[in-house]
Amino acid sequence: MSDLEMAATTELGVRPSGDPAAGPAATAKTRSLYADAWYDLRRNWIFWVASALVVLIVLMAVWPGLFSSADPTACNTRRQFAGPSGGAILGYDFQGCDVFSRTVHGARASVLVGVFAVLMTGVIGLVFGMLAGYFGGWLDAILSRVVDVVLGIPLLLAAIVLSKRLSADRQGSGIATVVIVLGILGWTTAARVMRGSVIAARSQDYVAAARMLGAGPLRIMWRHILPNALAPFIVVLTIALGTFIATEATLSFLNIGLRSPAISWGIDIATAGKHVRESATPLVAPSVFLTLTVLAFIMLGDAIRDAFDPKLR
């Protein structure tokens, strides 16, 4: 398959209605990159396990009432560490709150932070990576230095300093602050990956062909380079979603992310950790769900990476 053909099929392939070969029932020899990856992905059990977990977590975030009808904020210290009962299948924690209900309701903060932080890093990373990769020169030099500086400080360290600063200035719901912190600090990897694949795609024949046909830089970037540079970018963002959720929990654990009236797995893990000698369930329940969520996105990213990598076939 020549580069030109490949560019054409890929362009069509991203629009499901455009090319019959891009559909799931593709048996033709010229499958697009994405149809090919999807063909591979459907045969990977890890992909299905991860997807099922993601669907479960998103359901919990959108309709927590489906899983637990108990009010997570209806706490009564008289029930402190009371064992499981019909209403509360995992018993009660230090404050006398329903452990299961709190765990279910904790999904919302994690998913919101993860999704919005990834959207923000995705947009920043896409724009910066695309511009630096396509135009090169001084723009690339400056952006690469900025990325170096941001990557010079470990993510958690920078996130702690930044969220301390932001939360001191504004008294809002913590979710927006955490999203901004992660967005400002998290885009560097995505931008680097995008820049790398844009540089690789820029010198391909089909880009030269498009340029000779009179396409402007914007059209070349959007219609020709982007579809061919998107795969590693998607992988990085999927894994970043898991990392961001873990970082949110860590910040909340340290009492600088979400604050107490909000329900977050990180907060519950921190509180339960102090009373672990009295009762372990309040610690274990949010821990298990946090781990499963992070794991689901990492597995999903891994599976997508494998599907896009022709060397592993």
Add this chain to the structure above:
Amino acid sequence: MARYIIRRLLQMVVTFVGATFVVYALMFANQNDPIQALAGDRPVSDNVRQVLTEQYHLNDPFLVQYGYYMRGLLTGDFGKTLTGRPIGDVMSDAWPNTIKLALLALFFATLFGIAAGLVAGLRRGSVFDNTTLALTLVVVGLPIIVLAPIAQLVFGVKLGWFPTTAGARPSLYGLILPALVLGAASTATILRLTRASVAENVRADYVRTARAKGLSARRVVAVHVLRNSMIPVITLIGVDLGTLMAGAIITEGVFNIPGVGSKLLLGIQTEDGPLVVGFVSVLVVVFLVTNLLVDLLYAVLDPRIRYE
């Protein structure tokens, strides 16, 4: 080689100045009244306020303050915490504990990671390979705020194998469990990379040549396969150091180790700007220098790599 090192050092200076400036700006720009933060709820007399303002250049413009700070930093003077203790003292108390913890974590991670990765890579598809691979996947997904309290619960409280907290003067034994927790994620990534790298190298031509020369299997694996498989692994260890230092904040907090991480966290929570900037600056330098050393190590491991 010399030119390469000089260029890298110059880039490091830019990164260092940028990173310290960002942290400095975040800690000090339009902060709440630090003098009041120092005094807590007690009222501060005008005299005290004036002396402190003078002493810490609080009335000077921001860039001048940063200039003063960098001058101090370059002459090895980190200044004082807001409670009046020299930051150099705080560091010399905290660093030994964190270095011990980080080295122990790195030791466990490389030992287990490379050993298990080598076995898994040589026997791809075996039961051992599949089990370790599934296990590493779980470990990679385990956030340290989950791993640390759960490990403390299981091995400290329930089984009683290790002390639950390390205490003010942590013994080496008390640091084993925190180090295992801190190094867990690195162990998993090192294992996976070693496995992939070994599995690729055992099929390489030079390994076949070595076998054909009649070398023992042990020598082929130890010298030919392992050495060539170490190049990506060493990079990873360098990159992991940053994760390790950030993870130390949680691990030291949970296990009550008086190290850099717990001091830093305390400094952030009490808005102790000088302490935080000083600690972060040193951490950034450590991070940058390790990354440089890692890049230079490439040339030692693989003589084909030349830096111009």
